Amino acid sequence: MKTLFTKTLIVITLLFISINTVSSQVPQAERDALIALYNATDGPNWTNHFNWNTATTVNNWHGVTVIDGHVEELHLGANGLSGVLPSDLEDLTDIRIIDLRSNQLSGSIPVEIWNLSSLINIKLSDNQLTGSIPIEIGNVSNLLVLDLSVNQLSGSIPSEIGNLANLSTLSLFSNQLSGPIPPEFGNLTNLGTLYLMSNQLTGSIPPEMGNMSNLGIMLLWVNQLTGEIPPELGNLSNLQTLRLDRNQLTGTIPPELGNLANLHELNLFDNQLSGSIPPELGNMTNLSLMWIQQNEFTGTIPIELANLTNLTSLELQDNQLSGSIPPELGNLSNLTRMQISKNQLTGSIPPELGNLSNLTHLFLEDNQLSGGIPIELYNLSNLQFFWVQNNQLSGTIAPEIGNLSSLKFLHLDLNEFSGSIPPEMGNLSNLEQLYLGENNFSELPDLTALTNLVPFYIFNNLFTFEDIEPNIGFPSLIYLPQKPIPAIDEVLLQAGDELNISIPVGGSANVYKWYKDNILIPGATTDNLVIANVSGADAGTYFLRITNNLVSGLTLQTEDIEVSLVTLVLGVAEQDYDALVELYNAADGANWTNSTNWLSAELVETWHGVTVVDNRVTELDLFNNSLNGTIPSEIGDLSNMQSLSLRSNQLTGDIPLELWNLINLTSLQLGFNQLSGTIPSEIDNLTNLTHLYLGFNQITGSIPAEIGNLTNLEELYLGALQLSGSIPSSIWNMTNLIYLYLNGNQLTGSIPSEIDNLTNLIEINLSQNQLSGTIPTEIGNMTNLTKISLRNL
Numbered sequence: 001m002k003t004l005f006t007k008t009l010i011v012i013t014l015l016f017i018s019i020n021t022v023s024s025q026v027p028q029a030e031r032d033a034l035i036a037l038y039n040a041t042d043g044p045n046w047t048n049h050f051n052w053n054t055a056t057t058v059n060n061w062h063g064v065t066v067i068d069g070h071v072e073e074l075h076l077g078a079n080g081l082s083g084v085l086p087s088d089l090e091d092l093t094d095i096r097i098i099d100l101r102s103n104q105l106s107g108s109i110p111v112e113i114w115n116l117s118s119l120i121n122i123k124l125s126d127n128q129l130t131g132s133i134p135i136e137i138g139n140v141s142n143l144l145v146l147d148l149s150v151n152q153l154s155g156s157i158p159s160e161i162g163n164l165a166n167l168s169t170l171s172l173f174s175n176q177l178s179g180p181i182p183p184e185f186g187n188l189t190n191l192g193t194l195y196l197m198s199n200q201l202t203g204s205i206p207p208e209m210g211n212m213s214n215l216g217i218m219l220l221w222v223n224q225l226t227g228e229i230p231p232e233l234g235n236l237s238n239l240q241t242l243r244l245d246r247n248q249l250t251g252t253i254p255p256e257l258g259n260l261a262n263l264h265e266l267n268l269f270d271n272q273l274s275g276s277i278p279p280e281l282g283n284m285t286n287l288s289l290m291w292i293q294q295n296e297f298t299g300t301i302p303i304e305l306a307n308l309t310n311l312t313s314l315e316l317q318d319n320q321l322s323g324s325i326p327p328e329l330g331n332l333s334n335l336t337r338m339q340i341s342k343n344q345l346t347g348s349i350p351p352e353l354g355n356l357s358n359l360t361h362l363f364l365e366d367n368q369l370s371g372g373i374p375i376e377l378y379n380l381s382n383l384q385f386f387w388v389q390n391n392q393l394s395g396t397i398a399p400e401i402g403n404l405s406s407l408k409f410l411h412l413d414l415n416e417f418s419g420s421i422p423p424e425m426g427n428l429s430n431l432e433q434l435y436l437g438e439n440n441f442s443e444l445p446d447l448t449a450l451t452n453l454v455p456f457y458i459f460n461n462l463f464t465f466e467d468i469e470p471n472i473g474f475p476s477l478i479y480l481p482q483k484p485i486p487a488i489d490e491v492l493l494q495a496g497d498e499l500n501i502s503i504p505v506g507g508s509a510n511v512y513k514w515y516k517d518n519i520l521i522p523g524a525t526t527d528n529l530v531i532a533n534v535s536g537a538d539a540g541t542y543f544l545r546i547t548n549n550l551v552s553g554l555t556l557q558t559e560d561i562e563v564s565l566v567t568l569v570l571g572v573a574e575q576d577y578d579a580l581v582e583l584y585n586a587a588d589g590a591n592w593t594n595s596t597n598w599l600s601a602e603l604v605e606t607w608h609g610v611t612v613v614d615n616r617v618t619e620l621d622l623f624n625n626s627l628n629g630t631i632p633s634e635i636g637d638l639s640n641m642q643s644l645s646l647r648s649n650q651l652t653g654d655i656p657l658e659l660w661n662l663i664n665l666t667s668l669q670l671g672f673n674q675l676s677g678t679i680p681s682e683i684d685n686l687t688n689l690t691h692l693y694l695g696f697n698q699i700t701g702s703i704p705a706e707i708g709n710l711t712n713l714e715e716l717y718l719g720a721l722q723l724s725g726s727i728p729s730s731i732w733n734m735t736n737l738i739y740l741y742l743n744g745n746q747l748t749g750s751i752p753s754e755i756d757n758l759t760n761l762i763e764i765n766l767s768q769n770q771l772s773g774t775i776p777t778e779i780g781n782m783t784n785l786t787k788i789s790l791r792n793l
Contacts, residue, residue, distance in 0.1 A: 025057040029091040030071045034058065036088035041081040041105065048079055070094035077123070078102040087112045094118050101147065102126040109148075114139050121145040125171065128152055133177075138163040147171040149195060154178065157201075162187040171195040173219065178202065181220075186211040193217040197243065200224055205244070207232040214238055221245040221267065229268075231256040243267040245291065253292070255280040263287055269315065270294040276781070277316075279304040291315040293339065298322065298756060298781045301340070306331045313337040317363065320344055322759035323783050325364075327352040339363040341387065344735075344759055349388075351376040361385040365411065368392055368735070378403045389435060390414040402427040413437040413457065421445060436461065440483070446470035462486070464556060465507025465548040472551060480553055485544070487558040490640075492566050492573060492615050499531040499538060503558055509549040516540045539565045568615060571603040575637045576617045580604065582634040587627040587651065594625055616640035623669070624648040631675075633658045645669040647693060652676070655699075660685050667691040671717060674698055679718075684709035695719040695741060703742075705730045712736060719765065720744040727766075732757050743767045743789065750774075751790075756781040763787040 035053055043049050050062040059066040065073035071092050081103035089098075090112035098113075101123045108131030109124065119140050129151040137146075138160025146167060153175040161170070162184025170191060177199040185194075186208025194215060201223040209218075210232025216239060225247040233242070234256025240263060249271040257266070258280025266287060273295040281290070282304025288311060297319040305314070306328035312335060321343040329338070330352025336359060345367040353362070354376025362380070365387045372395030373388070384406050393415040402424025410428075413435040420443030421436065431450050437457040444458060444467035455476040458468075460483055468479050487503060504527055514524035517540045521529075527546075531538055542563055546556040569577040581599065589595055596608040605612035611619035617638050627649035635644075636658025644662070647669040654677030655670065665686050671693040678701035679694070686692075689710050695717040703723055707716075708730020716734075719741040726749030727742065737758050743765040750773030751766065758764075761782055767789045775790060 025059055026066055026069055026071055030093075031058055033086075033088040033091040034061070034064065034071065034074075036086040040086045041083040041103075045082070046076075046080045065097075072118075073097040073099075075099045076103070081105055083107075085110055085113070089113055090115055092116065097121040099123045100127070105129055107131070109133075111136050116140065117142065119143055120166075123147040125149040125151070130154070132156075133158055133161075133172075135160045137161060140164065141166070143167055145169045148175070150174040152176055156180070157182055157196075159184040161185070164188065165190065167191050168214075169193045172199070174198040176200060180204070181206055181209070181225075183208040185209055189213050191215055195219045197221040197223065202226065204228070205230055205233075205249075209233065210235040212236060217241040219243045220247070223247050225249060227251070229254055229257070229273075233257065234259040236260065237262065239263055241265040241267075244271070246270045249273055251275070253278055253281070257281065258283040260284055261286065265289045267291045268295070272296060274298065276300070277302055277305075277321075281305065282307040284308065286310055288334075289313045292319075294318040296320060298778070300324075300783050301326055301329075301345075303328045305329065308332065309334065311335055312358075315339045317341040317343065322346065322756075322781065324348070325350050325353075325369075329353065330355040332356060333358065335359055336382075337361040340367075342366040344757075345369060346759060347371075349374055349377070349393075353377060354379050356380065357382065359383055360406070363387045365389045365391070370394065373397065375400055380404060382406050384408045384430075387411040388415070392416060394418065396420070397422055397425070399424040401425055404428060405430070407431055409433045411435040412439065415439055417441060419443070421447075426450065437478070443467060444471065448473055464505050465510055465546070465551050465554075467506075468551050468554070469508060469548070479551070482554065482556060485546075485556055485558040487543075487561050489559060490562045490564065490614070490616070492564055492568070493534050493538075494568065495535055495565055497534055499529070499534050499563060501530075501542065501544075501561060502528045503544050505546055505556065507546075507548050507551075511547045511549065513545045514542065515545060516542050534563075534565065536565050539563055566615075569604075570601070571605055572612055572615050572617060576640075577604060579632075579634040579637040580607070580610065580617070580620075582632040586632040587629040587649075589627075592622070592625050592627065611643075613640075618664075619643040621645045622649070627651055631656055631659065631670075635659050636661050638662065640664055643667040646673070648672040650674060657682065662686065663688065665689055666712075669693040670697070672696045676700070678702075679704055679707070679723075681706045683707055686710060687712065689713055690736075691715045693717040695721060697721055699723065701725075703728055703731070703747075707731065708733055710734065715739040717741045718745070723747060725749075727751075729754070735759060737761055739763045741765045743769070745769050747771060751776055753778045755779060758782065759784065761785055765789040767791045 038052050043052055048062045051060045058064055063075040064071060072094055077099045084107035085105060087110040095116055096118050105127040109129055111134045114136040120142050121144055125147045132155030133153060135158045137158060143164050144166055149171045156179030157177055159182035162182055167188050168190055173195040180203030181201060183206035191212050192214055197219045204227030205225060207230035215236050221243045228251030229249060231254035239260050242263060245267045252275035255278040263284050264286055269291045276299030277297055279302040285307060287308050293315045300323035301321055303326040311332050317339045324347030325345060327350035335356050341363045348371030349369060351374035354374060359380050360382050362383060369391040375398050378400035383404050389411040396419035399422040407428050408430050418440040421441055423445040426445060426447050426449050432452050433455060434453055435457045437459045439461050442462040444463050448471060456474050457478045459478050459480055462483055471477055493499060512525050512527055514521045514529050540563060542561040544558045567574045584598055589598055594608045597606045604610055609621045610617060618640050619642060623645045627646060630653035631651060633656040635656060641662050642664050651673040655675055660682040663685055666688050675697040679699060681704045683704060684706035690712050692713060700722045702725035705728040708728060713734055714736050715738060723745040727747055732752060732754040735757060738760055740761060747769040751771060753776040755776055756778035762784055
């Protein structure tokens with residue numbers, strides 16, 4: 001009986017061993033490791049746990065691959081694993097591939113995993129793993145693919161990763177990794193893709209990375225990297241994508257990047273890079289995307305970029321680029337997106353851009369562009385975005401704008417456009433946004449066919465009620481306010497004359513009200529004001545105010561009309577005549593070189609050097625005419641004066657303060673006299689001034705900071721005076737300056753780097769002063785400069 005029992009027990013034991021061997025098909029330790037994974041990661045609730053933890057052979061468990069009796073591959077990506085990775089995984093000694101990406105794994109990665117010497121591919125991305133990457137990772141010497149991205153890993157990147165000589169893909173992006181990029185990465189000569197973006201990496205980019213000769217993709221964006229871009233990156237001849245954007249990189253773009261002949265994408269935006277764009281970038285002829293916006297680049301756009309004929313997207317916005325848009329960019333026939341807005345670009349829009357037939361986005365806003373919109377641009381039938389707002393563009397909008405059949409967003413606001421909006425704009429059936437505000441447009445057609453239009457902005461133009469009435473049905477129409485209706489600014493009458501002012505304004509339901517000195521004139525309810533036989537009581541400030549019963553909220557008003565009763569003396573207002581007489585007497589008119597008709601009975605407009613328009617003196621040119629004496633204060637009564645030249649005479653004394661009230665002056669030339677005194681702060685009254693010549697006098701004191709308010713000034717000559725103090729910083733913001741002469745004074749201080757703000761400057765002379773310090777290198781950015789004198793500073 002005992003023998004029978006013993007035999008039976010042996011049979012049962014052998015049967016159990018046989019069953020256990022069949023169900024495992026792998027060493028027990030490997031099966032146990034898988035069971036440990038199943039239990040640690042909530043296996044019963046996996047998306048697919050087919051055959052797991054059953055008597056079925058391990059080879060039939062979902063996601064497990066067994067080769068030659070060992071687990072070699074584990075594929076459980078996006079399978080609902082939740083929990084921590086067990087250290088038992090170290091018992092999968094022959095495993096080559098572990099793919100557990102896109103689950104809800106948490107905790108740290110067991111250090112034991114990095115002892116799996118057969119491992120060639122590990123993907124743990126898109127989980128919630130924490131902790132650091134241990135130095136033991138360098139033990140996995142056969143590793144080809146390492147993907148730990150999109151987790152919550154922290155700490156530094158271990159330099160031992162540089163030991164993984166076979167690595168072809170390294171992906172650590174979207175973690176919380178900090179510290180520097182190890183220079184040992186330069187040893188990874190087989191690496192093809194490097195993803196380190198969206199971490200908290202600091203320090204500089206190691207120049208050793210230029211040794212990664214097989215690298216095709218380098219993504220380092222959204223970190224806190226500093227320092228300069230190493231020129232050694234120009235050695236990466238296989239590189240196709242380089243993204244260093246959204247860091248804190250400084251310095252210039254190394255010209256060596258132009259050696260990257262296979263590069264398709266260059267993305268450096270949102271750093272602190274400076275200097276000029278190297279022309280060598282034009283050698284990257286396979287480039288399809290260049291995004292270097294939101295930096296501090298200066299200088300001009302290199303014409304060599306026109307060689308990038310495969311380019312589809314060019315983003316240069318938010319820099320400090322100057323000069324004109326190279327017409328050669330019209331050669332970029334594959335371009336779909338051009339954004340060069342928010343710079344300091346000047347000149348006109350090149351008509352050659354009309355050759356970019358694939359263009360869908362054209363952004364030129366927030367520059368200093370002038371001239372009109374070239375008619376060639378209206379051939380861009382694929383254009384969807386056209387933004388040119390906040391420039392100095394002028395002229396009219398051509399009817400050909402109706403050819404832009406794909407246009408969705410049109411921004412023309414904050415310019416100096418004038419004339420009528422062509423009816424053809426009503427053909428733009430895809431238009432969703434139309435910004436026309438802050439211009440001088442004067443006629444608007446019925447655009448109600450544009451049913452997709454939201455918003456529709458037309459405020460601050462010269463539109464009247466007849467323009468707005470047909471479009472009043474647009475719920476998004478913003479028409480408040482409009483600019484004053486132009487009117488004659490001054491009417492000079494003599495007693496007994498008739499005042500007759502007509503202001504025709506279209507509209508079907510207009511209500512007119514005339515005002516004098518802000519008081520309603522009873523009975524004046526048409527667009528025509530007539531007062532017969534005027535007297536002194538009729539002098540004053542008039543304007544017409546118009547409302548409309550169909551257009552709510554809008555009140556149109558004319559510019560002020562000054563009606564003055566004057567005594568005309570020889571064809572000019574008495575105050576002008578008296579001022580000229582005072583000048584003649586104060587400046588020894590009897591001995592002038594040419595005093596033809598002065599103080600004679602002839603009309604003032606025939607007096608030498610005097611120009612009269614509408615009974616007012618507008619120009620006085622007595623250049624080199626032997627004036628000797630002082631400038632009388634009555635000169636300030638010539639209130640319509642636009643140009644005054646008393647240059648090259650023998651005038652003495654102070655410049656009368658009243659002269660600085662001549663707000664219509666555009667040119668003031670008092671140079672080469674013997675005038676004294678100081679330049680007063682009131683100089684900033686002359687906001688229309690474009691030419692100011694005070695040089696070669698005996699004027700003293702400092703240059704008032706208020707001079708910087710003369711933003712229209714193009715020529716400033718203050719040379720050979722006796723000025724002292726520093727050059728006011730406001731001068732370096734006078735961006736319309738073309739000629740600047742401050743030589744031959746006693747000016748002190750330094751020349752600031754902001755000098756390169758004067759992008760239109762052609763000539764500058766600061767010589768023979770007492771300036772100190774270094775000459776700023778930024779002068780090299782002033783590409784329009786043809787003459788510079790800094791001698792004897």
